[in-house]
Amino acid sequence: MKSEEIYQEIILDYWRNPKNYGKLENPDISFRDTNPSCGDIIEIAIKIGKNNIIENIKFNGSGCIISQVSASMLTELVKNKSLEDIKNLKKEEILNMLGIELSGMRLKCALLSLKVLKFGVYNYLGEENDREE
Amino acid sequence: MKLIKKDFPIFKRKINNKKLIYLDSSSTSQKPKTVINAIKDFYENNNANINRGIHTLGNEATELYENTRKNVANFINSDKNEIVFVKNTTEAINLVAHCYVKPKLNSGDFILLTEMEHHSNLIPWQIIAKEKNTKLKFIPVNENGLLDLDKAKKLLSEKPKFFALTHISNFLGTINDVKELVTLSHYYGVPILVDAAQSAPHIKIDVKDLDCDFLAFSAHKMLGPAGVGVLYGKKKLLDSMEIIFGGGGMILEADYNNFIPRESPYKFEAGTPNIADVVAFSEAVKYLEKIGMDKIEKYEKELTDYAYLKLSKIKNIKIYGSNIKNRSSLISFNYFDNSERLIHPHDIATIMDEEGIALRAGHHCVMPLHKKLNIPASIRISFYIYNSKADINKFIRVLDKVNKIFNKK
Numbered sequence: 434m435k436s437e438e439i440y441q442e443i444i445l446d447y448w449r450n451p452k453n454y455g456k457l458e459n460p461d462i463s464f465r466d467t468n469p470s471c472g473d474i475i476e477i478a479i480k481i482g483k484n485n486i487i488e489n490i491k492f493n494g495s496g497c498i499i500s501q502v503s504a505s506m507l508t509e510l511v512k513n514k515s516l517e518d519i520k521n522l523k524k525e526e527i528l529n530m531l532g533i534e535l536s537g538m539r540l541k542c543a544l545l546s547l548k549v550l551k552f553g554v555y556n557y558l559g560e561e562n563d564r565e566e
Numbered sequence: 567m568k569l570i571k572k573d574f575p576i577f578k579r580k581i582n583n584k585k586l587i588y589l590d591s592s593s594t595s596q597k598p599k600t601v602i603n604a605i606k607d608f609y610e611n612n613n614a615n616i617n618r619g620i621h622t623l624g625n626e627a628t629e630l631y632e633n634t635r636k637n638v639a640n641f642i643n644s645d646k647n648e649i650v651f652v653k654n655t656t657e658a659i660n661l662v663a664h665c666y667v668k669p670k671l672n673s674g675d676f677i678l679l680t681e682m683e684h685h686s687n688l689i690p691w692q693i694i695a696k697e698k699n700t701k702l703k704f705i706p707v708n709e710n711g712l713l714d715l716d717k718a719k720k721l722l723s724e725k726p727k728f729f730a731l732t733h734i735s736n737f738l739g740t741i742n743d744v745k746e747l748v749t750l751s752h753y754y755g756v757p758i759l760v761d762a763a764q765s766a767p768h769i770k771i772d773v774k775d776l777d778c779d780f781l782a783f784s785a786h787k788m789l790g791p792a793g794v795g796v797l798y799g800k801k802k803l804l805d806s807m808e809i810i811f812g813g814g815g816m817i818l819e820a821d822y823n824n825f826i827p828r829e830s831p832y833k834f835e836a837g838t839p840n841i842a843d844v845v846a847f848s849e850a851v852k853y854l855e856k857i858g859m860d861k862i863e864k865y866e867k868e869l870t871d872y873a874y875l876k877l878s879k880i881k882n883i884k885i886y887g888s889n890i891k892n893r894s895s896l897i898s899f900n901y902f903d904n905s906e907r908l909i910h911p912h913d914i915a916t917i918m919d920e921e922g923i924a925l926r927a928g929h930h931c932v933m934p935l936h937k938k939l940n941i942p943a944s945i946r947i948s949f950y951i952y953n954s955k956a957d958i959n960k961f962i963r964v965l966d967k968v969n970k971i972f973n974k975k
Contacts (some may be wrong), residue, residue, distance in 0.1 A: 439916060440913075440917070440971045445971070445972075445974065448972075471908075471910070471911075471912050471927075471928060471929070471942070471943060472928075472929065472936075472942025472943045473942075495908065495942065496910055497909075497910035497911075497912040497913050498910065498913050499913075500910075528882065538912075539912075539916070540722070542912070
């Protein structure tokens with residue numbers, strides 16, 4: 434894991450100007466989780482439109498660059514997608530989007546936002562997440 | 567102290583093709599060759615169980631093991647029968663909590679701690695407090711990272727059942743005036759335990775001078791092997807303590823229904839202990855004594871002052887804890903970008919690691935104090951005898967790299 438790779442321009446851009454950062458008024462879904470080992474916090478709020486489509490999504494929180502940037506990229510990816518699409522979202526898609534090789538602890542940072550999103554969606558649908566992650 | 571790095575084989579190691587710079591000795595120290603060789607030596611030449619056989623190896627192993635007890639006792643100026651070998655500081659504190667304090671607790675009592683305790687000197691007390699329906703109270707830490715002594719006096723006058731505090735904070739670096747607090751504690755008739763995990767490696771400990779009732783520390787933070795800890799206790803207190811682990815090695819006599827334990831410290835050492843590592847711990851103590859604890863303290867102070875001065879000149883750095891006056895050989899801080907956003911310690915640690923620098927990023931097992939300061943984590947650099955000003959210069963240069971990455975226009 435090279436730091437030049439992690440701290441490349443595209444990632445730093447997201448860090449400085451995160452897309453979809455902020456809060457939503459009266460969200461349909463709002464969920465928050467932390468990584469206890471490093472203190473990363475991610476909260477995701479979603480407004481749902483017709484046919485269970487994600488009409489608007491915002492995230493906020495604090496933590497390392499990987500946790501925050503992956504959350505920002507994730508919100509971009511899922512906007513205008515259906516909740517069913519979210520259920521099918523694979524962690525590889527997040528890692529591909531980040532485009533950096535991660536291992537161990539840092540993997541948890543990268544996947545925290547996906548965990549929060551899925552929890553929120555399953556919770557909203559009143560379903561159990563029984564898929565292999 | 568320049569040649570000392572040569573005594574530590576790990577410094578031959580390259581990390582990401584860079585020379586290793588180890589700034590994480592508060593977590594665990596590196597080991598000199600003499601300690602590493604002593605472990606190998608024991609298994610190759612003296613390996614046998616202790617206190618059992620009458621064969622030559624058994625006698626040698628017992629003698630080597632007991633020699634460490636003598637050396638450790640000398641190191642802290644105690645009697646050898648006041649040294650209990652345990653796994654680590656955590657186990658030593660748990661032992662006192664369960665075998666000395668818990669039997670004396672009644673509901674309505676409280677145990678006194680401080681706000682700067684490591685989880686190892688907090689959770690054991692939470693466990694017995696819950697069990698016995700008693701409270702914990704805490705001496706506050708002020709904005710300078712020091713204990714509020716007026717509050718300490720007041721709380722002690724309320725007669726806690728027990729007082730446990732750290733000698734040196736592993737996060738703030740504060741050196742507490744333990745001698746003064748022991749005097750105060752005894753004035754109110756309160757027995758006191760000192761967590762010396764961060765002090766025994768760095769400053770001279772004299773338990774007769776301190777007059778504390780219990781003191782706990784770990785070998786692995788003071789050049790010795792992991793898996794060896796020491797509980798010092800005044801002999802009459804150890805004798806009065808209950809036993810939690812029974813088994814081989816700790817009994818004088820047994821029949822099917824009863825046993826008579828050996829005297830302390832042996833009554834606490836049930837089962838085959840970590841013999842080789844205890845034996846090798848002697849070499850660590852010898853190594854420290856050869857240099858001299860006074861010289862070690864002076865050298866580390868020089869390093870810490872140097873690093874503190876350099877760090878405090880950097881824009882956007884927030885150092886936690888006291889100024890250089892009451893500070894031991896560690897510094898915790900956070901670094902912010904130009905828009906005052908926290909650069910997460912894990913990001914800094916990743917960039918440092920890339921350059922061969924090992925430091926700690928996280929809450930350092932002091933979560934409650936991080937919560938009080940309202941920070942998720944911090945960076946900690948900590949020094950030991952093998953560090954140099956050159957190490958600090960390199961660290962400062964890499965911090966500048968962090969700044970360039972996060973504050974790029």
